[in-house]
Amino acid sequence: xxxxxxxxxxxxxxxxxxxxxxxxxxxxxxxxxxxxxxxxxxxxxxxxxxxxxxxxxxxxxxxxxxxxxxxxxxxxxxxxxxxxxxxxxxxxxxxxxxxxxxxxxxxxxxxxxxxxxxxxxxxxxxxxxxxxxxxxxxxxxxxxxxxxxxxxxxxxxxxxxxxxxxxxxxxxxxxxxxxxxxxxxxxxxxxxxxxxxxxxxxxxxxxxxxxxxxxxxxxxxxxxxxxxxxxxxxxxxxxxxxxxxxxxxxxxxxxxxxxxxxxxxxxxxxx
Amino acid sequence: xxxxxxxxxxxxxxxxxxxxxxxxxxxxxxxxxxxxxxxxxxxxxxxxxxxxxxxxxxxxxxxxxx
Numbered sequence: 001x002x003x004x005x006x007x008x009x010x011x012x013x014x015x016x017x018x019x020x021x022x023x024x025x026x027x028x029x030x031x032x033x034x035x036x037x038x039x040x041x042x043x044x045x046x047x048x049x050x051x052x053x054x055x056x057x058x059x060x061x062x063x064x065x066x067x068x069x070x071x072x073x074x075x076x077x078x079x080x081x082x083x084x085x086x087x088x089x090x091x092x093x094x095x096x097x098x099x100x101x102x103x104x105x106x107x108x109x110x111x112x113x114x115x116x117x118x119x120x121x122x123x124x125x126x127x128x129x130x131x132x133x134x135x136x137x138x139x140x141x142x143x144x145x146x147x148x149x150x151x152x153x154x155x156x157x158x159x160x161x162x163x164x165x166x167x168x169x170x171x172x173x174x175x176x177x178x179x180x181x182x183x184x185x186x187x188x189x190x191x192x193x194x195x196x197x198x199x200x201x202x203x204x205x206x207x208x209x210x211x212x213x214x215x216x217x218x219x220x221x222x223x224x225x226x227x228x229x230x231x232x233x234x235x236x237x238x239x240x241x242x243x244x245x246x247x248x249x250x251x252x253x254x255x256x257x258x259x260x261x262x263x264x265x266x267x268x269x270x271x
Numbered sequence: 272x273x274x275x276x277x278x279x280x281x282x283x284x285x286x287x288x289x290x291x292x293x294x295x296x297x298x299x300x301x302x303x304x305x306x307x308x309x310x311x312x313x314x315x316x317x318x319x320x321x322x323x324x325x326x327x328x329x330x331x332x333x334x335x336x337x
Contacts, residue, residue: 034337044335059336060304062277062329068297073333089336099309103331106311107304174337201337223337 018247020218022196023112023144023165025083029054030213031243032085032198034223038232041076047226048077050236055083057114057221059090060104079108085146087114092127094134098141105143113138114168114200116148124174128155132162139163148200151185153192160195167193168221171212172202175224179208183215190216206235206242213246214254275327290317292328303332 019026032055038044048056056077064070086104088097094117101113117134119127126149138145139162146166147159156167169189172178179202180186190197196218203209203222212220220243229235272283274292286292289312293300305312306329312320322328 035335036337038335041335057337058333060331061334063296063298063303063332065277065279065296065330072302073335074302084333086333087336099306102311103304103306103329104333106314107302107331107333 020196022146022218025112027054027083027219029240029243030219030247031209031239032057032219032221033226033236034221035059035073035077036223037227041071041073043232044073044227045076045078047232047236048082050233050240051226052240053082055085057085057087057223058104059087060100060107083112084108084110085112085114086110088116088134089118091117091134092119093117093130094137097134098137101138101143102141111142112144112146112165114146114148126150126170128152131155132158135159135162135164146198151182151189153185153188156189156197157192160193164195166196166198166218168198168200170201171199171208172204174201176202177204177225177228178202179204180211180215183211186212186217187215203239206238209239209242210246210249213243214250216250219243272322272324274322275325277329287321288318289320289322289328292322293317293330296330298330303330305330 019028020030029052031051031053033048033051033053034057035044086101088100091097091100097115097117105111115134117127117131118124128150131149135145135147144165146168147164148168149155149159151169159167169186171180198219198221199212199217200221203220203225209220226232226236226239272286274281274283286295289305300317308327
């Protein structure tokens with residue numbers, strides 16, 4: 001096995017900086033984190049930093065008029081530190097989604113957005129027919145749309161054709177922490193996409209994130225897995241490493257699987 | 272003036288524009304977005320956007336979400 005090469009020759013080449021690009025914006029971190037479900041915004045900000053995240057998802061809601069001095073997300077998870085990715089959570093129609101994101105655009109000037117149009121409250125599964133219709137409305141309104149979707153390769157292609165800047169299939173239902181349930185579909189989506197593919201929803205722990213990256217996804221989006229961990233900041237750090245590990249493993253190219261053992265120590269020269 | 276503000280019937284006096292309303296509510300205009308009768312009110316025009324009796328106003332901000 002050991003070819004005659006100098007001891008230094010297998011040293012890794014200077015690593016080119018690993019980045020990914022969505023809608024013309026380039027990022028180093030492949031982990032996008034949500035800002036929901038944290039006990040307070042300070043923990044939220046600390047977790048986002050520990051995750052090494054550059055993008056955070058945010059929701060748009062009515063201001064609290066009874067107490068205008070309540071803490072605001074923008075004072076903790078600052079738009080100067082993170083790229084805000086406003087979502088359409090709670091929208092069930094294209095018109096609702098456009099209205100919500102127009103307000104988000106006015107609040108901060110962002111046109112990079114996350115579209116999610118959900119169906120029933122029990123599964124929070126995306127309504128793909130309405131999602132596709134909403135995407136078309138948003139694209140014609142000038143938005144750059146990253147789309148939360150089912151892990152259906154046919155719909156993934158339709159979304160890309162309709163102008164989605166990223167395809168974001170679920171690994172499992174939102175907040176379930178079940179991990180990636182259909183690796184085959186996810187891989188098919190990755191192989192056929194011309195835009196970034198992100199696992200959005202379903203990740204429960206670090207190995208789930210690594211699996212998503214090993215399948216060739218460009219990034220992972222998660223919220224509950226970090227926010228509901230006993231130690232969110234530590235889990236954020238774990239997720240950062242998992243995403244990097246999964247990406248490196250994908251780029252390295254895994255060994256082939258075999259049915260039987262193959263000794264790592266040579267059998268020749270046994271005493 | 273009567274406004275439907277974030278879904279609630281509210282009465283305001285001495286409020287002529289969106290800038291007045293935002294100030295009267297104690298909100299920081301840089302951290303909110305305003306919709307008047309389903310139309311976005313651009314922040315740069317708050318002082319020039321007059322309010323009328325019965326207007327439907329939505330004032331939103333960013334909160335945590337996934």
